Amino acid sequence: MISTLKEYNKLNKTLLNLITVEFFVQLINVLFVAILPLYMKSEGYSDSQYAHFTSYRYFGMLALAVFLGMYIKGRKIVPMFYVAAIGVPFFAVLIIIGVQIHSSPLLLISHLLWGTAYTFIQIPILPYIMRNAPKEQQTMAITLNFATWSIATIAGSFLVAVFNGINPDLFTERNLLFVITLLCFSGIYFVMKMEKKEHIPVIKKSRTNLKDYDWVIIMKALIPTMIIAIGAGFTIPFMSLFFSNVHNMSTAMFSTLNMITSITVTVVAIYIPMLKDRYGYHRTIPTTQSFAIISLIIMATTQYYSHLNISIIIAAVFYLFRQPLMSAAVPMTSEITMKYVGERNREMVSALTSAIWSGSAYFSAVGFGILRHLDVEYVNIFWITSGMYSIGVVLYVLLIRDYNIREKAGLISH
DSSP states (O other): OHHHHHHHHTSOHHHHHHHHHHHHHHHHHHHHHHTHHHHHHHTTOOHHHHHHHHHHHHHHHHHHHHHHHHHTTTSOOHHHHHHHHHHHHHHHHHHHHHHHHTOHHHHHHHHHHHHHHHHHHHTTHHHHHHHHSOGGGHHHHHHHHHHHHHHHHHHHHHHHHHHHHHOTTTSOHHHHHHHHHHHGGGHHHHHHTSOSOOOOOOOSSOSSOGGGSOHHHHHHHHHHHHHHHHHHHTTGGGHHHHHHHHHOOOHHHHHHHHHHHHHHHHHHHHTHHHHHHHHHHHHHHHHHHHHHHHHHHHHHGGGGGTTSTHHHHHHHHHHHHHHHHHHHHHHHHHHHHHHHHOGGGHHHHHHHHHHHHHHHHHHHHHHHHHHHHTTOOHHHHHHHHHHHHHHHHHHHHHHHHHHHHHHHTTOOOO
């Protein structure tokens, strides 16, 4: 464990600073996923209203994605990170204020602009890593980047537990969101510490002509992501509501569960490069995702017997299993996708990946709101996710086979 961590410490300092910026952005993200729905619930908002406002956050990401992907091709990326480091916490503060004063226009606009600002790190970060990380550090850098979600969840859950322990009446959901969001303006400092010199690939063709991209290759790479993203959109943003409404779990208890889960995610993430080297993409990706699907099904079906005391324990245990298993595959699927499409298509693929996740989250959030408005139970919504995940796993298996064929034919550049 210690020796593995030492390898991560050898990462380029600029990459470590960038990942720290991502950490502060993700700290806001995870806190808003976990606590904002509970804060809005305490202010009298329904599940469907929360989903409606959240959908604008994803719409903001979707609206800018493809344009930004074309714009950064052949250009410096570091300036983009300033927009995210400043914009994400600023608009997060406006969201908190919007809930407090019950201003629908402010909530809609601030969610939209939050999503736009978030895009300025979500899309450029993988192309930046692929451009500037040494070949031998790419897997570690990508893995650590994706681990920021779980590390931020650990930190956020710890902060929530500490503040609740100090004074639960003072540190309400609103005040927790507000204080932690202010802390996240620290990301600006770490952007300033990044090396301004960066590798910029020479553009051989137009950055704005869509005909100059390999669309067949791009679509093969992105279809599995699209299927899984649609399914995830029905589940990931609403986990806290599932545990609150089905199992009556408190905010403090869910934050503690999230912290424990995220510790396991982080530990698993540390060993992802080793797992990839030992077992390869073809074994590690489908195996981890398949067990994650089984865990999700077991967790969701606890609603059938939620009146029994043991149901909350089973739900918590399999939530703890599901998170690291599904998260383990994400760095590997991202890396294989970037290698599969080649340098020429990476910025566009990063943009489209963000657009897919944002678009699917937007439409899934709208769909979730409609389903909850029709009183469809959480377990049935999670069954949709399980089905979509299963299709996605099969498609990833086919993608990995094609990747291996193209690699043997010398068509894959590392």
